[in-house]
Amino acid sequence: MNLPDDPPGPAARAARTAPDGCRPASAASTSSRDRVAVRLARAGCVAADDEADELLAAAGDDLAVLDALVARREQGEPLAWVTGWADLAGVRVRVRPGVYVPRPQSAALALRAADLLPARGVAVDLCTGSGAVACVLARSRPGARVVATDLDPLACALAAENGVEVYEGHLDEPLPVGLIGHVDVVVTVPPYVPSTAITFLPRDARDHEPRLALDGGPQGTSVLEEVVEAAGRLLHLGGTLLVELGGDQDAALAGALDAAGFRPPRRLEDADGDLRGLEAHLG
Numbered sequence: 272m273n274l275p276d277d278p279p280g281p282a283a284r285a286a287r288t289a290p291d292g293c294r295p296a297s298a299a300s301t302s303s304r305d306r307v308a309v310r311l312a313r314a315g316c317v318a319a320d321d322e323a324d325e326l327l328a329a330a331g332d333d334l335a336v337l338d339a340l341v342a343r344r345e346q347g348e349p350l351a352w353v354t355g356w357a358d359l360a361g362v363r364v365r366v367r368p369g370v371y372v373p374r375p376q377s378a379a380l381a382l383r384a385a386d387l388l389p390a391r392g393v394a395v396d397l398c399t400g401s402g403a404v405a406c407v408l409a410r411s412r413p414g415a416r417v418v419a420t421d422l423d424p425l426a427c428a429l430a431a432e433n434g435v436e437v438y439e440g441h442l443d444e445p446l447p448v449g450l451i452g453h454v455d456v457v458v459t460v461p462p463y464v465p466s467t468a469i470t471f472l473p474r475d476a477r478d479h480e481p482r483l484a485l486d487g488g489p490q491g492t493s494v495l496e497e498v499v500e501a502a503g504r505l506l507h508l509g510g511t512l513l514v515e516l517g518g519d520q521d522a523a524l525a526g527a528l529d530a531a532g533f534r535p536p537r538r539l540e541d542a543d544g545d546l547r548g549l550e551a552h553l554g
């Protein structure tokens with residue numbers, strides 16, 4: 272997930288003006304692929320050619336199915352909901368309407384969590400959604416135990432389909448008590464968009480993805496603060512919390528991390544130097 276810039280920043284402007292980014296339609300073209308790409312471009316899809324390829328692959332040879340899939344995308348449904356799958360760090364997971372679509376920018380956090388997870392260790396993915404982050408960990412550390420939670424029953428059902436040991440409920444509450452104090456890595460992509468900024472998200476997210484997956488409260492840090500407390504209960508001394516966030520939310524979380532017994536965290540930044548997450552060790 273990307274935090275939208277404060278209005279009227281570039282992300283907000285981009286969100287409002289997405290159709291302007293469309294590539295020009297090629298009316299002369301007659302192939303299915305080109306016809307689909309033209310429809311997608313007209314609907315405001317900025318990567319119309321790539322999306323056309325994905326929709327063609329999802330439809331197989333069935334033109335009626337293809338038409339229905341394209342129509343859903345034209346209505347703004349997230350591409351991954353329409354195709355039924357998403358990729359995170361090379362791991363393909365099922366996705367479906369109603370459940371947050373894993374974002375490529377979460378891959379670095381998931382891979383860092385996998386690096387820190389001992390071969391036979393224990394990891395917890397809080398707010399697992401489709402279970403994509405948990406799947407990356409399980410793929411990287413097949414001998415480890417990876418468990419997950421989510422408040423949304425739809426998400427839990429999907430994560431279970433993706434092979435994740437998932438428990439339904441608020442953060443760490445539904446987990447087996449035997450895990451408390453024995454976890455090596457807690458990783459999470461929680462909802463962290465400030466409530467008032469949701470309107471500036473791209474249309475796919477704003478109009479389709481569940482608010483529960485996005486809305487982090489007035490500052491975006493309401494769930495983040497509870498995540499820190501939960502991680503403090505779950506981790507053993509020296510264990511690691513990896514949490515996705517953005518903007519300047521690291522400052523807002525510093526007090527909670529200190530109070531829960533974490534050492535000063537390391538900032539995880541993307542190639543542009545923007546804050547993408549925190550890595551914090553307990554004790």
Ligand SMILES: C[S@@+](CC[C@H](N)C(=O)[O-])C[C@H]1O[C@@H](n2cnc3c(N)ncnc32)[C@H](O)[C@@H]1O
Nearest residue numbers: 371373398399400421422423441442460462484
């Ligand atoms: C931003 S999505 C991330 C999903 C997944 N980790 C990913 O990266 O694809 C946040 C998820 O947190 C879940 N969620 C929101 N509040 C929660 C809470 N209090 N406890 C557990 N899960 C929660 C939502 O249902 C949603 O699936």
